[in-house]
Amino acid sequence: MTEKAAADIYLDNNATGAVARECLEAMLACLRPGIGNPSSRHAAGLRAKSFLQEARGEIAALVGARPQEIVFTSSGTEANHTAILGVLARYPHRRHIVTSTVEHPSTLMLLRHLEETGIRISRVPVDTEGRLDPEAVRAALAPDTALVTLMWANNETGVLFPIAAIAETIRASGVPFHVDAVQAAGRVAIDVTQVPVDMLSLSGHKLHGPPGAGALFVRKGFRIAPLLWGHQERRMRGGTENLPAIVGFGSACALAREDLEVQARRVRGLRDDLERGIIACFPAARIHGAGAPRLPNTSNVGFGTLDGEQIMDALDRHGVAVSLGAACAAGGREPSHVLTAMGLERRAALGAIRFSFGRYNTGACVERVLTLLPGILGEVAARAA
Template sequence: MTIYLDHAATSPVRREVLEAVWPHLAGGTANPSSRHGPGVAAAGALTAAIADIARVLGCRPGEVVLTSGGTEGDNLAIKGIALARPRGRHVVTSAVEHPAVLESCAALARQGFAITVLPVDGTGRVDLDAAAAAIRDDTTLVTVQLANNEVGTVQPVRELAGLAHAGGVPVHTDAVQAAGVLPVGLADLGVDAVSIAGHKVGALRGTGALAVRSRVPVEPLLHGGGQQRGRRSGTEDVAGAVGLAVALRLAEQDRLARERDGDALAARRDAFVAEVLASVPGAILTGSDEHRLPGSASFCFAGISGESLLVELDVRGIAVSSGSACAAGSDEPSPVLLAMGIDPDLARSAVRVSLGPATTTAELATTAAALRDAVGLVRSLA
């Protein structure tokens, strides 16, 4: 049986989500915009789900936009806010963002926007002084992730938001990796827009949400029937929204329990990291020791290929990744690791281990031993 340690790529759908969405998939076929009885029932379920999502995202229900996931949420926030604000044509982001953010910024650059990419230190944290210097009179948006999807480093988003707001600039954060692990509400973070993806918290793939303050104008990317207050036209996915609401509620309950009772997930992760560093020669932990997601551990192993190591671990029944799932199968060094100043050859050896709430100490002990043996084998064959 495979030990699954790739939760940063996607997490299993929660049973409670499956039970909640089944009635809407099996029999709830009505369009929530229809005026007949089944349509009104679907609209009621949709309204209730959005209200639940809004509670977790710290906003009003009318400030929630249902999306197909993190990529769409990032695109809508970045392009939508930048194109809707007449203040200027300058966007600030960071060098370690998810491709959905960086490619959205690149698309704006092709339309004449200036893009400033903030540097990061060796742990992947944004330089606040560089951020303060980057904000200009014509800056229309700052977009910096809450937590990195490859090394798990958590960014000083609240501090960044304070710098941006002092200059009258709205802030968006990609919180896809942080939902269910850190507070992601608009007020919690002091931001104006936050995007999340359902499949990272146990909801169905293809679901997500963008929370955006009503005072912040957003140019829609999809035009049509005017659903969701015109910000995203198209018939709403009632089942997807219901599942997202259930998953977010349960993930938030788990997060609060960890805050109250002590973070056992982080403790298991720390013990695993210590075992790997002690038993695998040349193992290097990447990312921030202090500011890191509790389920994230990313390593480099000098002298080997990360992709070769993944294959060997897969043979041994261990499912991990070499970094962003969006770059799976590539042996090119991670842009995130390069931005952190890691040598390209060393960056090619990266392996990301991401735990889930149900990951056990026994599974991690097995994984640490498998890593030790697999690294030794791959090195001997190099």
């Protein structure tokens, strides 16, 4: 077996980002002796609680929330499940949920399970650019709709849904609105004082924090039933909080808030340079979602009938890490549900590669990829001939 090169160029930041040095230092500070359980009332516990509350404040500030509106979870997946199941438990007489056809698997798979239990699911389609029409969301509402659950930014294409417009469109219905902002937070500006969503899911490891910490914004006055019972997190999420991961999450949010616009401009430039270079060397390439508003860091490129897995593996052998799509589904050979929902045929969807930039990528990363790609694409095409 040939040993693969170390991934010295990492362009899979939508799957997870390298933990920032600032986050590691913050985490180490709360791992020292003398830090207890945040629920304990002795001095060691109070020190832990102070770390916890400081992180809560930083996470809240990133999205314009109040600290008391942030509920810690173990991941973005748990935050999504807490929102969806928490609303259904709170309103058991409501048996209908509205979503889209391109949600993250953590949402889609839960909704598929709920459908088997008798919950009706309306999946609003997107157009060929991945855009979602707010009026189509409103039209999908029913008298017994329990929840509208949508993503802010697509994890595969980076396409941004018009969340503010959707929130205003459905506001009069009184239907609760949950948004999966795991990919959007820290990459585009979010202010829940301006966008009337009831719940918002977040995750630390998408913005250079550690894995193992997520959060759910729950607007003051909005109540859901807990997924895990216990006295922690205002009885909305039981279990001792993962203090080091949460502290790292808070540090990552502070870092993102500090230079969000600067980083957005910088990675957008890298993404655009990459896309121009790919089109120049392979004119048949298609940038999926290019006609829609997108995250500044994400590019989903279709290479026609060439096999995406072969392209990804070849880049990996040269030390470049990219993705076929959602990391949770990367082990399978089924085409991306996002791309097929956008109208791509199976073979075209299997030829797609996701490049996602982060804080530590530079122009040299783009140059290296553009140097490697012509040879790789030629080899893949020759094998297919």
